[in-house]
Amino acid sequence: MVNLNLIVIKTDKLQEQSEFYSDLGFQFDYHRHGNGPYHYASIGGNAVLEIYPLPKGVITPDHTTRLGFIVENLNLTIQHLTHKGIKIISEPAQTEWGYTAIVQDFDGRKIELTEEKNK
Numbered sequence: 001m002v003n004l005n006l007i008v009i010k011t012d013k014l015q016e017q018s019e020f021y022s023d024l025g026f027q028f029d030y031h032r033h034g035n036g037p038y039h040y041a042s043i044g045g046n047a048v049l050e051i052y053p054l055p056k057g058v059i060t061p062d063h064t065t066r067l068g069f070i071v072e073n074l075n076l077t078i079q080h081l082t083h084k085g086i087k088i089i090s091e092p093a094q095t096e097w098g099y100t101a102i103v104q105d106f107d108g109r110k111i112e113l114t115e116e117k118n119k
Contacts, residue, residue: 008050009109011061014040016106017051023080024069024113063108074099074115 011017018028018040026049028040040051054061071077074092078101082088089102089110099115 004047006048006050007067008052009061009065009067009107010052010054010058011107012054012059013061013106014051014053020086020105021049021051023084023086024077024111025071061107066110066112068112068114070116071113072116074101074113077113078103 009017018030021042022028026042027044028051029043030038030040032038037053039053042049078088078092081103087104089104090100092099092101092115094100097114098117101113103111103113105111
């Protein structure tokens with residue numbers, strides 16, 4: 001069995017992206033390793049989400065990567081994101097994978113949000 005433990009996205013909108021992913025429930029620490037760039041790294045949880053600045057010479061962030069996260073209350077999350085002006089690609093709906101919606105982060109990545117199943 002393999003478990004995912006790290007996701008790294010690169011952006012030219014560090015602050016906006018950290019706020020967006022914080023709105024999904026992530027908590028971040030802003031730091032750097034040695035002489036590397038300052039970046040955001042999530043704390044807590046099973047997997048670490050890191051938000052790095054774009055590498056030198058790269059002017060456009062990747063927007064083709066699709067990410068998916070489990071949230072506690074999908075309707076409340078979507079309502080909060082809507083009030084912040086976040087683009088909602090598909091409204092919450094029951095699917096074969098659960099109660100799910102798709103939103104877009106500030107780089108244009110599609111982010112699939114699925115409500116946590118009752119424990």
